[in-house]
Amino acid sequence: MKYVDEFRDGELARGIGKAIRREANPARDYAFMEFCGGHTHAISRYGVIDLLPQNVRMIHGPGCPVCVLPVGRIDMAIGLAMKQSVTICTYGDCLRVPASDGLSLLKARARLDKSRADIRMVYSAADALALAQREPQREVVFLAIGFETTTPPTALVLKQAQALGLKNFSVLCNHVLTPAAIVAILEHPEGNGVQLDGFVGPAHVSTVIGSRPYDFVAAQYKKPVVIAGFEPLDVMQSILMLVRQVNDGRFEIENEFTRAVTRDGNRKAQALVAEVFGLRDSYEWRGLGSLPQSALQIRPEFAAWDAEAKFGLSYAPVADHKACECGTILRGEKRPADCKLFGTVCTPETPMGSCMVSSEGACAAHYNYGRFRDVAVVAA
Amino acid sequence: MKANYTRPLDLKSGRVDMNHGAGGRATAQLVSELFARAFDNPWLAQGDDGAVLPAPAPGERLVMAADGHVVSPLFFPGGDIGSLAVHGTVNDLAVMGARPLYLSASFILEEGYPLAELKRIVDSMAAASRAVGVPVVTGDTKVVEQGKGDGVFIATTGVGALPAGRAPGGARARPGDVVLVSGSMGDHGMAILAVRESLAFDSEIRSDSAPLACLVESLFGAVPAEAVRVLRDPTRGGLATTLNEIARQSGAGMLIEEAAIPVHPQVEAACELLGLDPLYLANEGKLIVVCDPEHAGAALAALRAHPLGAGAARIGTVTADEHHFVQLRTALGGMRMLDWLSGEPLPRIC
Ligand code: SF4
Numbered sequence: 214m215k216y217v218d219e220f221r222d223g224e225l226a227r228g229i230g231k232a233i234r235r236e237a238n239p240a241r242d243y244a245f246m247e248f249c250g251g252h253t254h255a256i257s258r259y260g261v262i263d264l265l266p267q268n269v270r271m272i273h274g275p276g277c278p279v280c281v282l283p284v285g286r287i288d289m290a291i292g293l294a295m296k297q298s299v300t301i302c303t304y305g306d307c308l309r310v311p312a313s314d315g316l317s318l319l320k321a322r323a324r325l326d327k328s329r330a331d332i333r334m335v336y337s338a339a340d341a342l343a344l345a346q347r348e349p350q351r352e353v354v355f356l357a358i359g360f361e362t363t364t365p366p367t368a369l370v371l372k373q374a375q376a377l378g379l380k381n382f383s384v385l386c387n388h389v390l391t392p393a394a395i396v397a398i399l400e401h402p403e404g405n406g407v408q409l410d411g412f413v414g415p416a417h418v419s420t421v422i423g424s425r426p427y428d429f430v431a432a433q434y435k436k437p438v439v440i441a442g443f444e445p446l447d448v449m450q451s452i453l454m455l456v457r458q459v460n461d462g463r464f465e466i467e468n469e470f471t472r473a474v475t476r477d478g479n480r481k482a483q484a485l486v487a488e489v490f491g492l493r494d495s496y497e498w499r500g501l502g503s504l505p506q507s508a509l510q511i512r513p514e515f516a517a518w519d520a521e522a523k524f525g526l527s528y529a530p531v532a533d534h535k536a537c538e539c540g541t542i543l544r545g546e547k548r549p550a551d552c553k554l555f556g557t558v559c560t561p562e563t564p565m566g567s568c569m570v571s572s573e574g575a576c577a578a579h580y581n582y583g584r585f586r587d588v589a590v591v592a593a
Numbered sequence: 594m595k596a597n598y599t600r601p602l603d604l605k606s607g608r609v610d611m612n613h614g615a616g617g618r619a620t621a622q623l624v625s626e627l628f629a630r631a632f633d634n635p636w637l638a639q640g641d642d643g644a645v646l647p648a649p650a651p652g653e654r655l656v657m658a659a660d661g662h663v664v665s666p667l668f669f670p671g672g673d674i675g676s677l678a679v680h681g682t683v684n685d686l687a688v689m690g691a692r693p694l695y696l697s698a699s700f701i702l703e704e705g706y707p708l709a710e711l712k713r714i715v716d717s718m719a720a721a722s723r724a725v726g727v728p729v730v731t732g733d734t735k736v737v738e739q740g741k742g743d744g745v746f747i748a749t750t751g752v753g754a755l756p757a758g759r760a761p762g763g764a765r766a767r768p769g770d771v772v773l774v775s776g777s778m779g780d781h782g783m784a785i786l787a788v789r790e791s792l793a794f795d796s797e798i799r800s801d802s803a804p805l806a807c808l809v810e811s812l813f814g815a816v817p818a819e820a821v822r823v824l825r826d827p828t829r830g831g832l833a834t835t836l837n838e839i840a841r842q843s844g845a846g847m848l849i850e851e852a853a854i855p856v857h858p859q860v861e862a863a864c865e866l867l868g869l870d871p872l873y874l875a876n877e878g879k880l881i882v883v884c885d886p887e888h889a890g891a892a893l894a895a896l897r898a899h900p901l902g903a904g905a906a907r908i909g910t911v912t913a914d915e916h917h918f919v920q921l922r923t924a925l926g927g928m929r930m931l932d933w934l935s936g937e938p939l940p941r942i943c
Contacts, residue, residue: 221924221925222924223852223924223925223926226925226926227926230926257929258870258923258929259923259924259925259927259929260921260922260923260925260926260927260928260929261925261927262927263926263927263928264925264926264927336790336867445923445925446925560935561935562935580932581930581932581935582929582930582932583929583930584930585916585918585920585928585929585930588916
């Protein structure tokens with residue numbers, strides 16, 4: 214508990230806020246992208262914006278695994294449950310992501326004959342594996358999503374399933390890679406001139422992969438990255454560090470989150486992941502399109518537990534809702550309130566795009582925490 | 594008098610079967626040997642289809658509230674579905690300003706449910722009803738086939754008497770009013786989540802399930818009835834959702850100070866671990882009071898003087914806001930909305 218309080222101290226926060234205001238050059242603007250949804254969430258939830266000067270702007274990045282999951286991938290899972298009578302297990306937020314035909318996993322669930330198929334929320338990959346062991350007559354598919362943080366646990370259950378010779382369990386793998394998404398942001402051809410001055414780098418992801426994989430952002434693209442924890446003070450401190458780098462004309466990979474992140478990350482976890490997964494040639498991201506070598510696939514040695522191989526699935530891209538601006542928002546080109554559907558057609562209860570689903574999505578974060586800023590509110 | 598059956602109910606190893614809900618002898622046996630014995634009061638003992646109750650005192654009005662209980666798991670640290678079914682309905686009446694008088698209870702049992710566990714639930718329910726002095730005067734039992742229920746569902750209805758002059762209501766908050774809570778937020782929700790997901794925490798988090806009638810009476814004893822504008826128990830959806838309901842009903846807004854909201858350190862830590870917000874977790878023994886500013890000090894003192902309100906705090910004020918936004922000044926000093934709960938509270942993925 215003590216641990217948490219230290220990183221939410223109002224005094225300290227105001228101190229860092231003052232330092233940012235003092236050091237930010239009033240003659241210029243600063244635009245930083247917080248890559249992770251966790252940071253987006255922290256910034257909105259703690260009202261960090263109010264402690265920053267006007268000329269320091271934070272831009273939401275694509276680092277929410279739910280937001281970047283394309284419609285076609287959810288359709289695949291729904292198809293498995295509806296047509297092949299499997300039980301899909303996945304993390305809670307995935308259940309609400311809009312899919313084709315006005316469906317989502319949650320809505321599909323209401324239509325299932327529960328004696329044959331089901332869709333269930335789990336807290337971990339291990340829960341899905343345990344269900345398969347407990348109910349051998351049930352065909353269980355774990356819909357795995359997430360960046361590098363959630364990959365080792367998925368690798369672990371695949372190894373366990375293999376060791377147990379478990380016949381009724383498989384994984385529908387949608388694990389994606391952070392560095393590939395950063396490249397896509399930096400190189401996106403349609404980018405209408407979002408001049409990014411640097412990145413607040415992923416926290417939990419970097420506990421696994423370390424800070425080394427971001428070296429190219431500084432070396433090739435000459436942008437600073439500061440890896441930061443998810444507590445609001447972490448985020449503020451990293452913003453201060455970015456302002457300083459910009460002021461000094463430096464572009465380095467700095468680490469604010471030294472209490473958890475090292476340069477090389479967790480080697481054991483990396484080895485585990487390498488044993489079970491290889492790179493996909495290409496994977497479609499919502500908002501970023503198909504990116505080469507940007508996602509993981511299960512190695513052939515584990516084909517018996519790879520749902521795509523086991524059920525002969527192939528991916529078919531599905532277009533997003535025409536008016537949905539998720540893509541431009543995920544690339545930092547527009548803000549949530551710029552979308553015509555925001556807050557009218559598209560709300561957390563009736564999400565049209567995935568950014569409105571998870572509280573780490575840019576649209577949901579703005580809707581839940583920040584939309585009072587869009588209107589003038591009379592104070593008491 | 595010898596009962597017209599020979600073998601008593603096997604409360605050790607017996608199970609609920611379809612006969613127990615068929616309305617015949619087995620139902621009668623379940624009612625008399627389990628329910629009537631546990632709840633033990635003259636209305637129930639009569640065995641009629643309903644209970645004949647005295648009218649309230651002149652000037653008082655009747656208040657009625659219904660509540661369905663489908664909690665899983667049925668037993669949790671700090672309570673069980675039985676006591677919860679009593680507290681839930683008693684609290685619904687209490688926050689209307691009423692003195693709870695009588696309860697009804699409908700049991701929907703799943704075929705195969707162990708009678709021994711049912712007895713534990715009924716005994717706990719009886720103890721809770723006795724503790725708060727509100728008897729269960731009528732009831733019903735149905736049995737559904739295995740797989741069609743979750744062990745035990747309990748629906749309760751409560752009747753209470755509203756003394757003259759009292760009329761707390763969600764629409765009565767006015768700009769300038771003070772918002773109080775009677776104690777820490779999120780204990781019940783986290784206790785349930787912890788057992789349901791078998792999360793092992795260093796120390797046990799207990800549900801705050803408790804009857805609020807007595808706390809409410811001491812509040813009305815301390816301040817004039819008109820000063821108490823709104824009373825609510827922040828159950829599902831937690832503090833955040835309840836404040837939004839009040840703001841919408843009243844056509845006002847709110848400004849809440851995050852640093853002032855009491856949250857148990859263990860609940861806070863568990864929330865942190867799971868990526869949840871304690872302000873959206875359910876409470877079953879906490880009160881929100883919106884009070885006129887002049888009497889807010891006395892109201893807070895009255896809450897604090899009662900064991901169930903020892904942790905009471907003043908957390909914010911009602912504002913004039915046509916958008917009915919509930920705004921939160923965060924512990925960090927920034928502002929954000931404290932919005933309605935959307936969907937279920939979910940832990941973070943990455
Ligand atoms: S408001 Fe909805 S539709 Fe518009 S960009 Fe956000 S998620 Fe997509």
